[in-house]
Amino acid sequence: MxxxxxxxxxxxxxxxxxxxxxxxxxxxxxxxxxxxxxxxxxxxxxxxxxxxxxxxxxxxxxxxxxxxxxxxxxxxxxxxxxxxxxxxxxxxxxxxxxxxxxxxxxxxxxxxxxxxxxxxxxxxxxxxxAALTAWQGLFDRGGLKSGQRALIHGGAGGLGGFAVQFARCAGAVVAATCSTANVEYLRSLGVDRVIDYRCEDITSAVQRWAPEGLDYLMDTVGVSTLPNGLDLVRPGGTFVSIPTLVDDGDIAAAAIAGEAKGVNRVFSTMTDVGCAPTLAKIAQLVAxxxxxxxxxxxxxxxxxxxxxxxxxxxxxxxxxxxxxxxx
CATH class of the missing domain: 3.90.180.10 (Medium-chain alcohol dehydrogenases, catalytic domain)
Structure with a gap:
């Protein structure tokens, strides 16, 4: 071949x-x-x-x-x-x-x-x-529930675009970060609060949108672009990072810091064993x-x-x- x-x-x-x-x-x-x-x-x-x-x-x-x-x-x-x-x-x-x-x-x-x-x-x-990584990070490992306030950091990428939509399908209230060029795209996906990181300070914007802290945060980009992510999540909330292999920081230290604050700190890598039923469900949502x-x-x-x-x-x-x- x-x-x-x-x-x-x-x-x-x-x-x-x-x-x-x-x-x-x-x-x-x-x-x-x-x-x-x-x-x-x-x-x-x-x-x-x-x-x-x-x-x-x-x-x-x-x-x-x-x-x-x-x-x-x-x-x-x-x-x-x-x-x-x-x-x-x-x-x-x-x-x-x-x-x-x-x-x-x-x-x-x-x-x-x-x-x-x-x-x-x-x-x-x-x-x-992209879709499996988003789904597993949100639900299988992140436990996202209806009514929760969720931020997807990097919402306009392939993974992020699926994540914001899956979260909305689950009944979450969704915010997402992106560059100026992608603001309207994320709005078209139904994102409740679009944060343009080129024009806004992410921390200040999130604190105004979720003054008690986020219930859920997914970082699809890397630790250097959201260095204080843990501070945005309320105690009892969940912070999921999608490993990038190039910008993940000290994972062990991040887990310890999350535990100290009472935040469920997850590094979620896609698992494809037995994934056919989830793939079929996702494809039907698209269809x-x-x-x-x-x-x-x-x-x-x-x-x-x-x-x-x-x-x-x-x-x-x-x-x-x-x-x-x-x-």
Missing amino acids: LAMIIEQTGGPEVLQLAQVPTPEAGPGQVRVRIACAGVNPADWKNRQGMLAMYRPYVFPYVIGFDAAGIVDQIGEGVTGLAVGDRVFTPTNHGQGGWGSYAEFAIADADRVARMPDSLSYEQAAALPV EGVVKMPPLHVFPLSQVADVHRLIQTGHGRGKWVLKVADL
């Missing part, structure tokens, strides 16, 4: 198209013929070798977590999925398998969800990592129009190096998607 591989870690220039063996589905797995692959900030960090703490790098190495396409092969023991099903998945890349920057990828069946008929491959490929997709920027697989340069800036609204094949 054709794949975008790396033979060493490094900058975008290490990405190269190559022919590699097509993987086979093992027991409990399916093979997906990929139409589109999602691109996430984790991908450029993966390319640079920052995920070595989680798995060994064996070259040639295929990057990419998110995929949307058609089930092409079924492994032994798989039920509920059939060849020809339109599906999306975070693949098995998180467990060390080859990723989605390729014509085919393998995924355990419990992390593969069928696509609603109204979803395009581009939309579905943009969902898994019903309850959750809006972020702006999608679609590029051919051959231009992935340019996409990595764009997302590595840490700025920009929406999600980036690679077109792998017309299915």
Whole structure:
């Protein structure tokens, strides 16, 4: 199969198209013929070798977590999925398998969800990592409840855009930070209080909006951009950080400080084991129009190096998607 591989870690220039063996589905797995692959900030960090703490790098190495396409092969023991099903998945890349920057990828069946008929491959490929990370940080680990006051720091990014909408769906009162260019975008998503960090002091704005302290805070950006985040959360509240691998500060010290204040301090990394039911629920919210997709920027697989340069800036609204094949 054709794949975008790396033979060493490094900058975008290490990405190269190559022919590699097509993987086979093992027991409990399916093979997906990929139409589109999602691109996430984790991908450029993966390319640079920052995920070595989680798995060994064996070259040639295929990057990419998110995929949307058609089930092409079924492994032994798989039920509920059939060849020809339109599906999306975070693949098995998180467990060390080859990723989605390729014509085919393998995924355990419990992390593969069928696509609603109204979803395009581009939309579905943009969902898994960003939407699952937001959902798990809000609900599975953050315990967000209806009526709570929640702040999403970095609300205009792919993850943040899903987080503000999921929080609103749950009945929370939502504030979010962004730059001036994204203020109207967040308002269009129904955010109750948009804080433009270029024009306003975040701390002062939050203290006016939630004088008793936030019930919930999600930081999707990094500790240096919200150094006093803990001070914004009331005792008994929850402060969730999404690890960035580049701007997380002293995690152990943050946990101790949270405990001292009585704040539930969580560092939430996406878990994809058994994620198919959550993916299906999220996709249905999108299909019903309850959750809006972020702006999608679609590029051919051959231009992935340019996409990595764009997302590595840490700025920009929406999600980036690679077109792998017309299915």
